[in-house]
Amino acid sequence: MARPSGRDSRIKALKKLCEGGAIVHIADAAQQLETSEITIRRDLGDGDNGIVCLGGYIMSAEEKGERYSLTHAQSTNIMAKRRIAQEAAKLIEPEDTVFIDAGSTLQHLAPLVPRNANITVVTQAMNIAESIVRLEGVTLLMIAGIYHAESGSFSSETALRMLREINITKGFFSAAGIHENEGVTCFHFHEVAVKKAAIARSQRRFLVSDPTKWGKLRPATFAHLSDFEAWIGRDELTIQRADRL
Structure with missing residues (x-):
């Protein structure tokens, strides 16, 4: 042998x-x-x-x-995503202009936006917009362009120009991977420009993602952990373990 x-x-x-x-x-x-x-x-x-x-x-x-599918992601870890969204929703206040990023976790945040509180929601995501239009007294500002079905989001130069004119008080951002050295990443390069522009225009920035994303390296880097005030969902792994006891 x-x-x-x-x-x-x-x-x-x-x-x-x-x-x-x-x-x-x-x-x-x-x-x-x-x-x-x-x-x-x-x-x-x-x-x-x-x-x-x-x-x-x-x-x-x-x-x-591995490839991202919004349809698949929407059917996984639903309870954890709802808990994370509930924590994020506590940060939204009357008169806020908030950016809600694309993704399956933040779609649970959209329905929790306070109604009749003079809040404007900015998004490039179809699933977020579909929830916001049902909320009474909430203004939707849709960032449009070319539609990407795999992420359920839009991108375009027009979208970037729109974002440069918006004063966002709080931005809520999703991620597919969080890496110690390479930073906060996503699957699709078309997402990067919009995410970066929204980060630049947000007075306060929050990463909304569960700990299972830690150590994952996806193709496109759009930020570093230091760009965010807080990581909402960081303790979710502990909560999940407690649920199983």
Whole structure:
């Protein structure tokens, strides 16, 4: 029986480092395996090993290949998303102009916006807008453009121009991944410009996402954790564990 090659041993070790969806910087992996970054890149070059190197980070190929579907996301973790939305809703006050980002968690925030309180909601998301138009005494400002069905959101240069003219008092932002080094990320590059513009126009900014997003690295970075006043949902994992006791 042939002995395993050095390459096979390294790939096995790399897979172990990436267990549980972990994402490892290639420099850290090289140090732990006592080899060079070039060797690791060469080992992973054919892409047939179950792990890949993307942007200097090593992750499972399944993690890289994951795709976001709003329809699917709307049917998962519903109770947790409702709890997170309820916490976020406590921050909305009369006279506020709020930005509500696209996503399946923030769609639970939209119906909780106080009615008849002279509140304006700004959004690029179809599912958010559909909820807001049903609320009495709430003004909807829809950021329009090209519709992207996978995220249920719009993007365009016109949307960016609109955002530059709006004074947002509070912005609530979703994320698909939160990474210690790479920051706050999403799946789609078309989302980035609108998110960044809304962050820039928001006086107060809140990240609304559960802890399962931590350690996830998605293709497009749009912010860093330091850009936000608070991360609403950070303690949700503790709540979920308590629910199971």
